[in-house]
Amino acid sequence: MNFSEVFKQSNQLCKVSPDGKYLATCVQYRLVVRDVNTLQILQLYTCLDQVASMEWSSDSLFILCAMYKRGLVQVWSLEQPDWHCKIDEGSIGLVSSRWSPDGRHILNTTEFHLRVTVWSLCNKSVSYIKYPKACQKGMDFSADGRYMALAERRDCKDYISVFVCDDWHLLRHFETDTQDLAGVEWSPNGCVLAAWDSCLEYKMLLYSLDGRLLSTYSAYEWSLGIKSVAWSPSSQFLAIGSYDEKVRILNHITWKKLTEFEHHPTITNSKAVVFKEVEKRPQMTLCFSFQFDSASHRCLVSDEIPPLPVQVPVVKPDPDRANPKIGISAIAFSVDNRYLATKNDCMPQSVWVWDMQRLGPTAVLEQTAPVRFFAWDPRRPRLALCTGNTKLYLWSPAGCVSVKVPVEGGFQVQSLFWHCSGDSVVLLGKDQLCLCYMTKGHSALVV
Numbered sequence: 001m002n003f004s005e006v007f008k009q010s011n012q013l014c015k016v017s018p019d020g021k022y023l024a025t026c027v028q029y030r031l032v033v034r035d036v037n038t039l040q041i042l043q044l045y046t047c048l049d050q051v052a053s054m055e056w057s058s059d060s061l062f063i064l065c066a067m068y069k070r071g072l073v074q075v076w077s078l079e080q081p082d083w084h085c086k087i088d089e090g091s092i093g094l095v096s097s098r099w100s101p102d103g104r105h106i107l108n109t110t111e112f113h114l115r116v117t118v119w120s121l122c123n124k125s126v127s128y129i130k131y132p133k134a135c136q137k138g139m140d141f142s143a144d145g146r147y148m149a150l151a152e153r154r155d156c157k158d159y160i161s162v163f164v165c166d167d168w169h170l171l172r173h174f175e176t177d178t179q180d181l182a183g184v185e186w187s188p189n190g191c192v193l194a195a196w197d198s199c200l201e202y203k204m205l206l207y208s209l210d211g212r213l214l215s216t217y218s219a220y221e222w223s224l225g226i227k228s229v230a231w232s233p234s235s236q237f238l239a240i241g242s243y244d245e246k247v248r249i250l251n252h253i254t255w256k257k258l259t260e261f262e263h264h265p266t267i268t269n270s271k272a273v274v275f276k277e278v279e280k281r282p283q284m285t286l287c288f289s290f291q292f293d294s295a296s297h298r299c300l301v302s303d304e305i306p307p308l309p310v311q312v313p314v315v316k317p318d319p320d321r322a323n324p325k326i327g328i329s330a331i332a333f334s335v336d337n338r339y340l341a342t343k344n345d346c347m348p349q350s351v352w353v354w355d356m357q358r359l360g361p362t363a364v365l366e367q368t369a370p371v372r373f374f375a376w377d378p379r380r381p382r383l384a385l386c387t388g389n390t391k392l393y394l395w396s397p398a399g400c401v402s403v404k405v406p407v408e409g410g411f412q413v414q415s416l417f418w419h420c421s422g423d424s425v426v427l428l429g430k431d432q433l434c435l436c437y438m439t440k441g442h443s444a445l446v447v
Contacts, residue, residue: 004039004435006407007032012415012428013051017060020420022078024063025433026051031065031076036419039435045076045084053096057103058145062121064106066097073097073106075121087119100165101145113138116150118168127168133158135198137183142190147171147209149184149193160184160195162211172211178203182226187235192252194238196226204229204240206255215255219248230331230340237337237356241328245344247354259359263328263344263352267310272361274310275400277368277393312347312366330374334381341374341383351385353395365395373415379422386413392427392436405434 013026016036023034031045031054045063053066065074071094075085093111100107106119113134118127131152132138138151145165152159158181162172180198187194192214197203202225204217217240219225224243231238237258238250247261267274317324330343339362340354348370355362365371367387374385383395390410393402405411405427415428425436 001403001439002437003406004437006411006432006434007034007039008431009428009433010050010431011052013054014426014428014433015054015056016417016419016426017056018058018420019060022060023426024054024056026054026065031063033063033078043076043078043081045081047074048072048086055097055099057099058101059103062099062103064097064099066094068094073108075106085121089117098139100148101141102165105165105168107139109139129161129163129168131159133181135180135182137185140185141165142186143188144190147186147190149186151181151184151195153181160193160207160211162193162209172209174207174211176205177213177216178205183229185229185231187231187238187252188233189235191235194229194231196229196240199224199227199243201225202242204238204250206238217250217255217257219246219257220244224327227327228329228331230333232333232337232340232356233335234337237333239331239333239340241331241342243327245327245346247328247331247340247342249356249359261340261342261352261354261361263312263342263347265312265314265347267312267361267364268308269361270308271355271358272364274306274308274364274366275395276304276306276310276366277402278304279368310364310366312350312364314346315348317346332374332376334376334383335378336381339376339381339383341376343371343374349387351383351395353383362397363395363400365393365400367393372413375417377422378418378420382422384416384418384425386416386427388412388414392416392425403436405436407432407434 008027009025010027015024023036025032029047029050033043047065049067049070051065052068055064063076071089073087077083095111096109098107104121108117113132116129116132131154133151133153140149148163150161158176158178164171178197179201182196182198184195193207195205202218206214226242228241236252240248245263249258251258317326325345329345332341342352349367351365351371351374353363369387372386372388385393391402391404411429413427417426427434
């Protein structure tokens with residue numbers, strides 16, 4: 001395992017191109033594009049203001065930079081550095097900007113969600129979509145890039161419109177049986193559209209491409225409902241995390257509940273391995289240790305495995321404060337559909353890993369600080385997480401390990417994401433970034 005040198009970044013605006021060849025970072029009003037292997041600067045662009053959002057086109061040929069305060073979007077070309085595009089939304093403002101799946105259209109959402117403007121880079125045409133709803137996830141594209149689902153609000157009612165992305169004509173428009181539609185998300189195979197209500201009512205609606213209601217699921221009433229949603233990569237399972245600290249799994253055959261996962265504060269299941277991070281002096285022996293022969297002489301050690309039963313630290317939410325820290329805030333499936341990682345906000349220092357074959361917990365990763373972020377390797381069942389300290393934590397079915405980022409003065413990892421090859425992880429600090437390169441041959445890291 002090796003680490004790159006440290007580079008500057010602003011607002012954690014750092015993304016790898018879809019083809020995996022380039023690394024784009026924003027530093028104030030500058031856009032820097034590097035070769036992801038050598039980290040040498042290939043292009044340097046200067047924007048008109050500090051960048052608030054940045055995104056690659058699907059073919060990795062263009063980069064979108066949005067400056068919301070000024071209502072501006074600038075587009076840069078890697079093939080033609082002298083070419084650029086500027087979109088000015090004017091007085092109507094700008095709150096969101098993103099690429100269409102074809103990488104040749106830009107969708108801008110104006111202030112107060114008055115409309116969505118579709119700008120074409122090919123013929124400079126402009127299209128408008130009215131009534132977009134301001135919600136958690138109001139827009140989603142199917143995995144094949146053919147369709148876009150948009151949550152809308154008209155006459156105090158919720159609707160969903162399905163557009164064909166080739167020419168942006170309306171394919172379906174239907175009303176949803178929701179009080180306050182919170183989000184929409186396509187299944188990975190593009191056959192089913194999930195739509196869910198706000199946290200005030202537990203309701204999950206599943207629609208076909210032609211707008212038919214396939215199923216409605218509600219676990220309970222008169223309590224805070226859905227907090228997080230995730231499809232499995234195979235589209236066989238839909239995981240729903242809720243404020244009652246449970247995850248419910250729906251199957252794709254009947255759309256009924258297959259099972260539910262409870263996050264018990266006391267772990268007694270012998271099939272669940274608890275990895276507990278402990279502070280120990282270097283001379284003390286840990287239950288597992290792995291050493292890497294590297295130039296910086298870093299030592300990587302795993303967490304301690306305490307005997308059962310294990311008490312997981314629980315933080316009681318403050319009822320007098322808004323947005324209480326309670327319920328399942330993060331859910332993610334591994335790429336092989338075998339594992340599901342979850343985080344319960346009442347247990348902020350722990351990440352639970354569930355086995356989807358046994359339908360039970362297989363590991364609990366208990367850290368000494370609240371978990372900031374976790375993400376699965378896009379190629380194999382390997383989970384990376386960070387807690388805002390100077391360490392990177394990794395879990396796989398072979399074990400759990402941690403390594404300190406060797407940066408002078410300390411590099412506090414606030415967030416992270418994997419390279420599409422799974423061979424490296426990009427670590428993001430407050431205003432810096434570095435790459436962690438995985439090396440083959442270590443059982444706890446490579447499966």
